[in-house]
Amino acid sequence: METRRKVIILVAVAAGLGALGYSQYASASHIGVEVTQSRLVEETASGSSYALELEFDNPSLLYLTAGETEFMVTADGQRIGDGRLEAFTLPAMDSAAVSGTFVVDPEGGTYEGGEPDVRIMGVTTYDMLFTTVDVPFVYRPTGEQARAFIESR
Numbered sequence: 067m068e069t070r071r072k073v074i075i076l077v078a079v080a081a082g083l084g085a086l087g088y089s090q091y092a093s094a095s096h097i098g099v100e101v102t103q104s105r106l107v108e109e110t111a112s113g114s115s116y117a118l119e120l121e122f123d124n125p126s127l128l129y130l131t132a133g134e135t136e137f138m139v140t141a142d143g144q145r146i147g148d149g150r151l152e153a154f155t156l157p158a159m160d161s162a163a164v165s166g167t168f169v170v171d172p173e174g175g176t177y178e179g180g181e182p183d184v185r186i187m188g189v190t191t192y193d194m195l196f197t198t199v200d201v202p203f204v205y206r207p208t209g210e211q212a213r214a215f216i217e218s219r
Contacts, residue, residue, distance in 0.1 A: 097156070098123035099205045101186070102163060113147065114170040120151065120205075122190075123161040130156040130192040130199075137188030137203075139168065147171045149186075156192070181209055 103119035124130060135151040149168035156162050186205040191198050 097125070097190075097201055097203065099186075099203045101205065101207050104168075107167075111172070113172050116149075116168040116170070118149065118151075118166045118168050120164050120166065120186075121161050122154070122156055122164060124156045124158060127158050129158050132156065132190045132192050135164075135166075135188055135190045137166075137186055139170075139184065139186050141182040141184045143183075145171070149188075151188075151190075 099120055099122050101118060102121045103117075105117050106114060107117050108115040131153075132155075133153050137149050137151065138145055139147050139149065147168055147170040149166055151164050151166035154162055154164045184207055186207065187203070189200050189202045191200050
């Protein structure tokens with residue numbers, strides 16, 4: 067009878083830890099991102115280069131580390147450029163500022179005025195205790211930030 071009780075307790079603890087791990091994995095899938103800074107660094111015939119700072123917000127209890135992250139910027143569904151974020155760590159239940167660069171492709175589409183639908187999209191790979199998690203992100207910058215990307219073209 068004692069062995070059976072130990073097995074039941076062990077199974078209950080394992081199920082509880084599994085549920086906790088899954089809930090934190092699900093929370094890590096909802097990491098928020100926003101542009102906090104964007105400034106023009108250089109304009110050349112091959113494109114405009116920007117220095118960016120993004121802020122990532124971690125709603126989970128997991129301390130996450132990420133390598134370099136590549137992303138792309140689109141406007142009205144057309145690719146306008148690519149960027150790269152430096153490696154960073156994201157503390158549990160906290161946020162972190164991450165620096166990066168972005169290059170606007172001068173051949174990357176045309177726009178007919180108005181307010182384009184600009185999106186910054188990428189996938190960040192976070193290293194966790196026993197696994198890695200790929201978390202896609204899509205961020206829509208403010209109208210002012212979007213105009214800065216478009217008007218530089």
